[in-house]
Amino acid sequence: MKSVTTRLLGACASLSLLAAMAGPAAAAPEVVKGPAADPKCMEPWTAETKFFKFPAKKGPYRVALANGYIANTWRIQMIQTAKAYAAQPEVKAKLKEFKVVSTGEDVPAQISAINNFIDSGYDAIVVNAQNPTAFGPVIKRAKEAGVVLVAFDNILATEDAINVDVDQKGLGILWANWLIKHVPNGGKVLEVRGVSGTSVDSDRHAGIQETLKASGKDWKVTEVYGKWDDGVAQKAAADAIATNGPFDAITGQGGDTGIVQAMMDAKQKMVPFGGETENGFRKFCAAHAADGLKCSSAGTGPAQVAVAIKVALAALEGQVVPQSVKLPLAIVEDPNFKKDQDYFPDQSNNFFVGNSFPTCGINFTAQEIMGQTKENQ
Numbered sequence: 582m583k584s585v586t587t588r589l590l591g592a593c594a595s596l597s598l599l600a601a602m603a604g605p606a607a608a609a610p611e612v613v614k615g616p617a618a619d620p621k622c623m624e625p626w627t628a629e630t631k632f633f634k635f636p637a638k639k640g641p642y643r644v645a646l647a648n649g650y651i652a653n654t655w656r657i658q659m660i661q662t663a664k665a666y667a668a669q670p671e672v673k674a675k676l677k678e679f680k681v682v683s684t685g686e687d688v689p690a691q692i693s694a695i696n697n698f699i700d701s702g703y704d705a706i707v708v709n710a711q712n713p714t715a716f717g718p719v720i721k722r723a724k725e726a727g728v729v730l731v732a733f734d735n736i737l738a739t740e741d742a743i744n745v746d747v748d749q750k751g752l753g754i755l756w757a758n759w760l761i762k763h764v765p766n767g768g769k770v771l772e773v774r775g776v777s778g779t780s781v782d783s784d785r786h787a788g789i790q791e792t793l794k795a796s797g798k799d800w801k802v803t804e805v806y807g808k809w810d811d812g813v814a815q816k817a818a819a820d821a822i823a824t825n826g827p828f829d830a831i832t833g834q835g836g837d838t839g840i841v842q843a844m845m846d847a848k849q850k851m852v853p854f855g856g857e858t859e860n861g862f863r864k865f866c867a868a869h870a871a872d873g874l875k876c877s878s879a880g881t882g883p884a885q886v887a888v889a890i891k892v893a894l895a896a897l898e899g900q901v902v903p904q905s906v907k908l909p910l911a912i913v914e915d916p917n918f919k920k921d922q923d924y925f926p927d928q929s930n931n932f933f934v935g936n937s938f939p940t941c942g943i944n945f946t947a948q949e950i951m952g953q954t955k956e957n958q
Contacts (some may be wrong), residue, residue, distance in 0.1 A: 591605040610807030610896070618900035622893060622941035626905035631740065635729060636901025642704040643679035644893060646942035649711035650776055651689045651955070653810035654859070654931035655835055659709070659734075660882035661937065661953035665945055666887035668896040668953075675894055677721055681958045684778070688712045695719045698728075705729035705893035707886065729896045733889035734881075737778045743896065745889045745906040747881040749781050750836045752910060753788020756855025759877035759914070760793070763853035766797030768829030771821050773807040773814050777836040783847040785834050798815075803828070809855040811842075811861075811931065827897065828852060837862035838930050842958045843875070858882065858911055861930025867918040878923075879912040882936030911935025 610633035617623035617632065647662050650656055660681055666672055669681040680698070684690040688711045698706050699722055706723065710716060720741050723730040729743070736744040747835050758772060774787060775808050777783035786804075793800045803825045807814025814836025822828070822843060830853045833840045837854070838861030844851065851873035856862050857880040866876035888908060889904070911934070913923045920926065924934060928947050937944040 585855055609727075610895075613901055615901065615903070617903050618895055619941070622888070622938070623895070623903055624907045625903040626744075626907045628690070629695065631904040632901050633743065633896065635896045635899060635902055636902050637729070638704060638897050640675050640897070642675060642894065643678040643680075643702065644705045644707070644890065645680040645682070645693045645698045645703045646890075647691060647698065647708040648681065648683040648940075648957075649688075649704055649709060650686050650779075650808075650958060652685075653808060653813075653835065655809055655857075655883055655933060656709075656931055657701075657955045658685075658936070658950060659886050660948045660955050662883045662892065662945060663886040664953040664958070665949045666884075666890055666943070672890070672894070679958075681911055681956075682958060684711075686711060688715050690780075692716060692719050695730075696722065699723055699726050701910045703728060705899055707731045707733060707889040707893055708737070708883070709733060710735045710737050710780070712778055729893050731889045731893045731896075733885045735781050739902055742906055743814040743892060743902060743906070745885060745892055745908065747885075747908045749784035750788040752879060753785035753790075754839050755786075755879055755910075755912070756793045756832045756877060757789045757792035757796075758821075759798050759855045760832060760853055761798070763875055764830045765798070767800050767943075768801045769825070769827075770800055771818065771826070771828045771831045771840075772802050772804045773831070773836065773840055774804060775807070775809045777806055782834065783894045791834060807833065807836040807840070808859075809876030811836045811839035811859075813839075815843045819847060822847045822849050822923050830854070832856065835859070835880075836851050838865065841869075843852065843863040855879075858913075860924055860932040860934050861928065862927050863913070863918055863924035863934060864916065864926065867920070867924055870915050870918070875915045876918070877912070878918075879910050879952050880933075880935070881908060881910060882933045884943050884945060887945075888938055888941050891941060891943070908938060909940075
């Protein structure tokens with residue numbers, strides 16, 4: 582039998598050989614001066630935002646989308662948009678493989694999916710994170726492996742990955758200010774939140790609550806969770822109206838078509854409403870403005886995912902990108918809802934309007950998006 586020392590030396594030699602065969606460790610991105618390679622598209626979040634320059638890799642690339650929650654129209658349209666973007670000829674030419682996985686509300690399952698993509702040698706992973714703070718170890722693994730990790734919509738609480746998002750708290754502030762403007766003396770508010778534990782929900786909620794409180798008026802807020810889904814939000818709103826209504830104002834993070842339907846079914850008076858950009862919601866806003874449904878419809882379309890993929894590809898090509906990219910909001914407010922521009926009577930209620938980012942060259946028709954499937958691939 583060999584001695585322990587001999588066996589350990591042999592093991593170390595084997596590990597050294599494996600390391601040599603594997604090549605040098607992947608380099609982390611270099612922090613450089615801005616601007617970004619595409620400054621109109623990739624606007625830094627603040628003047629203090631860092632800029633990254635990853636070592637350039639030769640394409641085509643393997644890119645994955647690690648989605649979490651799927652059971653609402655925004656997420657479904659987001660996956661369809663990702664597939665539509667990946668299918669565009671100039672993007673497709675850069676992709677060896679594009680993979681989509683949705684893991685539901687199970688945070689460990691989403692982390693496991695990202696780990697699997699790292700282990701499988703993917704070049705970049707874009708993620709809509711179920712929790713902003715639970716991904717520390719997998720972020721470290723991606724960085725050490727030289728994998729470009731880009732979070733969008735529900736972002737990651739880190740500066741070791743790239744974040745792409747709109748000002749979600751600012752969106753909550755905008756909605757709250759709309760309610761204050763139209764209900765200046767305060768009153769009863771129904772707040773229909775999104776998916777618990779996500780950064781989008783908590784940021785929007787904080788913006789709403791802080792702004793209402795700062796107004797100095799007396800607000801009585803009823804909070805329910807609608808999961809950004811018409812059916813879930815409709816039931817949650819109906820239950821809230823039955824137990825705590827009627828309300829003087831409403832704000833919804835999504836599923837707003839269902840919320841208005843619940844108002845109509847319960848004969849809740851039409852009131853000022855700060856909501857998202859669903860086509861069905863905007864149809865209601867245009868049709869019932871004279872009845873009191875004064876709407877601020879604001880948000881960001883699912884095409885965020887296309888910007889995230891664009892940023893990931895730029896990083897892989899060695900271009901300079903911001904660590905945190907700020908996207909513009911799409912906003913339309915009463916009385917400016919224009920048919921066939923801000924809402925589309927002939928399109929699905931579930932279609933999110935304003936699903937483009939012209940500064941990034943990202944524009945989709947409803948037909949391009951709806952022609953894609955929502956399934957994993």
